[in-house]
Amino acid sequence: MSKHDLRVVKTKERIHYALTECLKEKPLSRIKITELCKTANINRGTFYFHYQEVGDVFMEFFEEIMEDLKDSYEEPYRHNVFLDVKNLDPDTVRIFHHIKKYEDFYSVIFSEKVSISYYYMFFDAVKEVLEKDPHSEKIDGPRDFFFSYTSNAIIGLIIEWYRRGFRDSAEDMSRNLVFILKKGER
Amino acid sequence: MSKHDLRVVKTKERIHYALTECLKEKPLSRIKITELCKTANINRGTFYFHYQEVGDVFMEFFEEIMEDLKDSYEEPYRHNVFLDVKNLDPDTVRIFHHIKKYEDFYSVIFSEKVSISYYYMFFDAVKEVLEKDPHSEKIDGPRDFFFSYTSNAIIGLIIEWYRRGFRDSAEDMSRNLVFILKKGER
DNA sequence: AATTTTAATGTACACATGTTCAATAACATT
DNA sequence: AATGTTATTGAACATGTGTACATTAAAATT
Numbered sequence: 395m396s397k398h399d400l401r402v403v404k405t406k407e408r409i410h411y412a413l414t415e416c417l418k419e420k421p422l423s424r425i426k427i428t429e430l431c432k433t434a435n436i437n438r439g440t441f442y443f444h445y446q447e448v449g450d451v452f453m454e455f456f457e458e459i460m461e462d463l464k465d466s467y468e469e470p471y472r473h474n475v476f477l478d479v480k481n482l483d484p485d486t487v488r489i490f491h492h493i494k495k496y497e498d499f500y501s502v503i504f505s506e507k508v509s510i511s512y513y514y515m516f517f518d519a520v521k522e523v524l525e526k527d528p529h530s531e532k533i534d535g536p537r538d539f540f541f542s543y544t545s546n547a548i549i550g551l552i553i554e555w556y557r558r559g560f561r562d563s564a565e566d567m568s569r570n571l572v573f574i575l576k577k578g579e580r
Numbered sequence: 581m582s583k584h585d586l587r588v589v590k591t592k593e594r595i596h597y598a599l600t601e602c603l604k605e606k607p608l609s610r611i612k613i614t615e616l617c618k619t620a621n622i623n624r625g626t627f628y629f630h631y632q633e634v635g636d637v638f639m640e641f642f643e644e645i646m647e648d649l650k651d652s653y654e655e656p657y658r659h660n661v662f663l664d665v666k667n668l669d670p671d672t673v674r675i676f677h678h679i680k681k682y683e684d685f686y687s688v689i690f691s692e693k694v695s696i697s698y699y700y701m702f703f704d705a706v707k708e709v710l711e712k713d714p715h716s717e718k719i720d721g722p723r724d725f726f727f728s729y730t731s732n733a734i735i736g737l738i739i740e741w742y743r744r745g746f747r748d749s750a751e752d753m754s755r756n757l758v759f760i761l762k763k764g765e766r
Numbered sequence: 767a768a769t770t771t772t773a774a775t776g777t778a779c780a781c782a783t784g785t786t787c788a789a790t791a792a793c794a795t796t
Numbered sequence: 797a798a799t800g801t802t803a804t805t806g807a808a809c810a811t812g813t814g815t816a817c818a819t820t821a822a823a824a825t826t
Contacts, residue, residue: 427812
């Protein structure tokens with residue numbers, strides 16, 4: 395399964411394209427392997443040569459998007475990761491802009507019936523961003539629990555956002571977050 | 581589909597029993613409808629008469645468990661719902677005991693590959709408990725966002741707990757939560 | 767350009783899904 | 797106990813899943 399074999403690159407391109415096409419028609423959970431292969435014009439056996447299920451294809455997209463999320467908090471940007479509540483400013487919160495950028499994809503992630511695996515992948519990515527924050531050094535107590543608590547709290551906001559059809563702007567969401575976080579600081 | 585028809589009661593009993601049996605053998609995601617029907621000794625057509633997929637059966641169990649969660653915060657218990665941070669005491673936090681009580685089920689809920697629907701059902705139940713708390717009156721700002729934030733934060737703790745195989749005691753978890761919450765109160 | 771490697775194809779098979787429908791038997795109602 | 801109702805059955809059919817394997821053709825290597 396040589397990753398750079400032109401044949402592999404081509405078929406994966408076809409399947410990726412086919413998935414985005416099918417996603418316009420129906421939810422991920424109702425897209426069949428057979429259907430995907432027909433759209434991609436590849437043999438069903440070829441699909442099984444690379445993947446196990448439709449979700450695996452989606453996962454490939456997802457990995458790229460998780461990289462974008464992590465990158466957006468990498469140097470040299472030094473965006474605020476909302477751990478330093480005292481100096482927290484809505485303008486420095488980047489995560490909601492990232493979600494807006496990939497709104498279509500996150501609509502799939504959070505949609506009913508899809509596997510919780512995507513949720514966990516997102517959860518872990520957010521957690522990683524938090525853990526890399528310089529201010530995370532100062533956290534005392536059980537670290538894993540704290541980061542899981544905080545990461546999932548942010549995602550709770552995003553679930554609410556999703557359920558409202560992502561109508562609020564990223565800026566609104568940043569303000570919501572800052573408002574909630576500053577509450578404990580009085 | 582008369583809910584109290586003895587025939588319906590019987591077949592549902594059989595299917596419920598079959599599901600618990602199958603869950604001992606393999607994860608929910610790999611249990612086939614055909615298999616479930618064979619174990620339950622019912623016709624496959626009968627299954628489709630009541631459900632669409634295996635997950636729907638599991639959902640029925642789940643609904644009962646969500647009722648238990650809500651009940652555990654109903655009158656006359658008046659357990660603390662961690663919104664009143666100042667008077668928060670680990671002994672009054674009930675949710676982690678509820679999880680421990682149904683540990684096997686929550687192990688399914690949080691396991692990879694299962695539908696995110698269960699997660700949302702749990703999320704909504706936790707949120708409902710929070711919203712019914714007397715102290716929720718005092719919350720200012722966007723309420724939905726606040727409750728989604730807080731509910732999912734708790735669930736973040738539980739995810740971490742799950743990933744550690746629920747080894748910590750419910751009391752440990754209550755202490756973890758109180759520790760995190762009190763941090764902002766200094 | 768010739769050779770080696772291996773991804774992709776086509777075919778086949780056993781089994782699962784999802785739907786339909788007439789016949790039956792279990793149930794509720796009177 | 798007779799009646800009407802409907803959940804359940806069994807059978808059938810088209811389609812999807814998952815796996816296997818020999819064949820073919822595209823790509824990498826020499």
